[in-house]
Amino acid sequence: MSRTSHFDVVVVGAGPAGLAAARTATEAGSRVLLVDQYPRPGGQIWRHRPGDALPADAREAIAAAAPPAVSVATRATVVDVDGPRQLIVSFAGRVSRISAGAIVLATGALERLLPFPGWTLPGVTGVGGIQALVKSGLSVSGARVVLAGSGPLLLPVAATLSKAGADVLLIGEQASAARLRGFGARALLDPTRAFQAVRLRWASRRAGFVTDTWPLRAIGAERIERVVMRIDGSERSFECDWLATNAGLVPRTDLAQLLGCTVDTNGIVVDDDQQSIVPGVFAAGECCGVKGETGAAVEGVIAGIRATGGSVLSSLRRKRDQQRRFGRMMQAAFAPRRELIERVTGDTIICRCEDVRRDRLDPSWDQRQAKLWTRVGMGACQGAVCGVACETLFGWSRNTVRPPLDQVAVDSWSRAIREPDPEPGPPEPDERALPA
Amino acid sequence: MSDVTVFIGGVPRRVPSDVTVAVAILNHGTTSFRKSSGGMPRSPVCAMGTCFECRVMVDGKVGVRACITPVAEGMQVETMS
Numbered sequence: 001m002s003r004t005s006h007f008d009v010v011v012v013g014a015g016p017a018g019l020a021a022a023r024t025a026t027e028a029g030s031r032v033l034l035v036d037q038y039p040r041p042g043g044q045i046w047r048h049r050p051g052d053a054l055p056a057d058a059r060e061a062i063a064a065a066a067p068p069a070v071s072v073a074t075r076a077t078v079v080d081v082d083g084p085r086q087l088i089v090s091f092a093g094r095v096s097r098i099s100a101g102a103i104v105l106a107t108g109a110l111e112r113l114l115p116f117p118g119w120t121l122p123g124v125t126g127v128g129g130i131q132a133l134v135k136s137g138l139s140v141s142g143a144r145v146v147l148a149g150s151g152p153l154l155l156p157v158a159a160t161l162s163k164a165g166a167d168v169l170l171i172g173e174q175a176s177a178a179r180l181r182g183f184g185a186r187a188l189l190d191p192t193r194a195f196q197a198v199r200l201r202w203a204s205r206r207a208g209f210v211t212d213t214w215p216l217r218a219i220g221a222e223r224i225e226r227v228v229m230r231i232d233g234s235e236r237s238f239e240c241d242w243l244a245t246n247a248g249l250v251p252r253t254d255l256a257q258l259l260g261c262t263v264d265t266n267g268i269v270v271d272d273d274q275q276s277i278v279p280g281v282f283a284a285g286e287c288c289g290v291k292g293e294t295g296a297a298v299e300g301v302i303a304g305i306r307a308t309g310g311s312v313l314s315s316l317r318r319k320r321d322q323q324r325r326f327g328r329m330m331q332a333a334f335a336p337r338r339e340l341i342e343r344v345t346g347d348t349i350i351c352r353c354e355d356v357r358r359d360r361l362d363p364s365w366d367q368r369q370a371k372l373w374t375r376v377g378m379g380a381c382q383g384a385v386c387g388v389a390c391e392t393l394f395g396w397s398r399n400t401v402r403p404p405l406d407q408v409a410v411d412s413w414s415r416a417i418r419e420p421d422p423e424p425g426p427p428e429p430d431e432r433a434l435p436a
Numbered sequence: 437m438s439d440v441t442v443f444i445g446g447v448p449r450r451v452p453s454d455v456t457v458a459v460a461i462l463n464h465g466t467t468s469f470r471k472s473s474g475g476m477p478r479s480p481v482c483a484m485g486t487c488f489e490c491r492v493m494v495d496g497k498v499g500v501r502a503c504i505t506p507v508a509e510g511m512q513v514e515t516m517s
Contacts, residue, residue: 037485044484049454051479062481075504110486122467123481132483132503137455139463222477223467350490355474380488380499385481407499 007033007071010087010100012078014042016293017285017300018106022065024304025104033098034075035064035089037406043108044128045293047135060298075292080403081258085280088403088416095281095412100281101332102307105256105268106300109286111214112388115338115350115358116343118227123242130244131157134164141165143241146227147207148172148215150248151334152292157244158207171237172213172229174247176336180211180296183333215245216343218401230339247336251287251390257401260296264388265391266331272317273301284306291327298323341393350393351386367396380407441507451507458483458490461515469502470516481494492516 007134009025018372022034036039042048046058053145054062062186066072072092079087085100118124127134127149134140142215145166147158150173158171173180212232218224218406226239251267261276261283262269267290268276268283275282284298284303293386298320305312346359367383367390370376377383378398383390387398404413439450442457444464451460458480461469468477469490480490485504492515494500502513 030444038504051454106486111482113481113487120472120476120478122469125480126482129481129483133459133462133480134482136503137452137459137463223479351448352478352487355476357473365499380491381486384488407501 003095004035004086005101005244006101007031008101009033009104009304010085010098010102011104011106011304012033012036012087013043013106013108013240013285013287014038014072015042015045015063015106015108015110015175015285015296016061017042017287017296018104019061019065020297020300021104021282021284021304021307022070023061024301025308026065026069026087026307028308030101030308031071033071033073033100034080035073037077039074041074044132047132049135049137052135052424053238071252077406077408079406080406080417084278085392088413090406090408090413093408095416097416100280102282103259103261104274104300104303105259105261105276105281105283105287106285106296106303107255107287108253109290109416110245110250110252110384110388112250112336112392113245113385114247114340114343114389114392115348116217116340116409117345117348119245119343120214120216120219120279120349120352121220121224122222123220123224123240124218125242125244127153127157127244127246128249131160131243134160135164135353139164140242142167144169144239145242146170146229146238146240146246147226147244148170148174148213148229148246149246150174150336151330153246153249155209162207167209167346168212168240170229171207171209171233171242172215172231173211174208174214174337175211175339177211179333183329205271214337214340214343217245218243230244233351247340248334249290249333250284251290253398254384254401254405255286256281256283257398258285266328273306273312274299275306281305284394289324289327290331292322292330295320295323308410312330336392344393350389351379353381353386356386361394363389363394365394365396367400370396371400440507440511442507442511442513443517446458446512449492452508455507456492456503457511457513458504458505459493459506461492461502461513466515468515473509496509 005140008030075092253263256268284301286301298402356376390396442473490502
């Protein structure tokens with residue numbers, strides 16, 4: 001356990017929003033620490049291996065928020081908070097206390113993974129899940145993949161899979177054709193988005209794209225062998241090696257909840273300055289409303305400016321408001337349909353960690369009662385998967401976040417919490433070299 | 437990109453040094469990373485460290501998330517299947 005270090009601004013999450021916030025705050029003269037859970041900055045959207053080709057905007061954003069200007073700690077997770085703007089951070093397993101003048105939460109989004117019969121079989125992943133695996137080197141050459149999710153992530157993932165040599169049998173979107181037309185007509189008014197959609201669709205042109213489509217059940221012994229799909233009113237079975245499925249994205253808000261921020265179904269509630277109800281705690285990007293990387297980066301800039309007391313141009317605020325409206329429109333268009341809930345049978349597992357089946361849960365409970373009586377959400381993932389599922393299935397709120405937020409050695413965690421408050425003093429230059 | 441040797445269930449396997457443990461296991465042909473409390477096979481789902489379905493034993497340490505752990509030369513990986 002090392003002594004407490006102080007930073008003017010601590011940014012949590014190194015995706016498009018966090019990178020923009022870290023860069024902006026640094027350019028304003030602040031001493032910034034950027035922490036991220038993964039081995040390399042970029043977030044899920046710019047996840048890469050060393051040497052991978054990244055889009056120009058990703059390369060620029062990562063380079064602009066890099067050492068020595070910014071202190072970057074990868075494989076670092078905020079596991080707890082201890083008083084106003086005191087973060088307990090695990091740096092690759094070593095726990096240390098960080099005090100922050102301001103905090104920018106850029107914790108991104110999670111996939112909404114909804115239960116259905118057979119969803120626990122090996123070979124069934126998230127849509128973002130299979131993309132992350134392929135980007136990390138998974139060989140899918142010749143593998144038969146059914147993609148069945150929701151939202152703009154589907155096409156880029158189909159393109160990634162096709163490029164890696166996979167046989168994408170189907171690209172299924174759960175939202176209805178009518179909803180998509182309404183959304184598409186408006187989204188395509190933006191030429192960049194229209195071009196992107198056409199390019200991605202071309203990259204996976206051999207696979208059929210269908211709306212009103214979702215998996216009913218996955219079947220297999222030791223792993224998935226086939227999936228029965230509902231396609232626009234009829235059922236069809238596909239033999240496959242992988243089923244990648246989700247029901248869209250949900251804001252990741254566990255740390256915000258520990259910090260006392262208000263969170264609703266759209267994510268962390270923020271004001272016009274990207275500030276939460278907790279003074280000095282800002283949020284940017286998907287964690288305060290899923291809206292895509294463009295909006296995330298704009299919010300990151302505003303959060304970075306306001307976290308350092310600067311003033312924001314009204315044109316930037318307008319751009320942000322426009323992206324927020326787009327995000328809300330998108331979330332409404334791709335909202336999970338009722339039929340996704342109706343797939344669940346009595347013996348469908350809801351909580352994967354504790355193997356809690358549907359028929360052991362009473363929808364009239366709340367999340368806390370369910371935890372006490374069935375251990376749902378008490379396992380290793382601490383409800384990251386089933387908390388979202390139960391919110392969608394039963395309307396249970398996810399307001400039961402408890403530290404630690406990640407695996408951490410309990411002795412070093414408790415020592416970090418017992419540390420006295422830091423003495424105000426000059427910054428310690430050696431702390432720039434945090435474990436990477 | 438250079439290769440490293442990892443041992444998956446004791447079997448040596450050459451893998452690129454920049455892949456995750458999860459990818460090394462999957463490309464090795466193993467699909468069951470762990471057994472659930474009810475005895476069912478499980479494998480990576482979210483691949484971003486949140487679902488904990490890809491937990492394996494790495495160099496004697498249990499509960500390591502394979503999807504966010506880079507491989508290293510000589511690493512001993514045991515699935516819980």
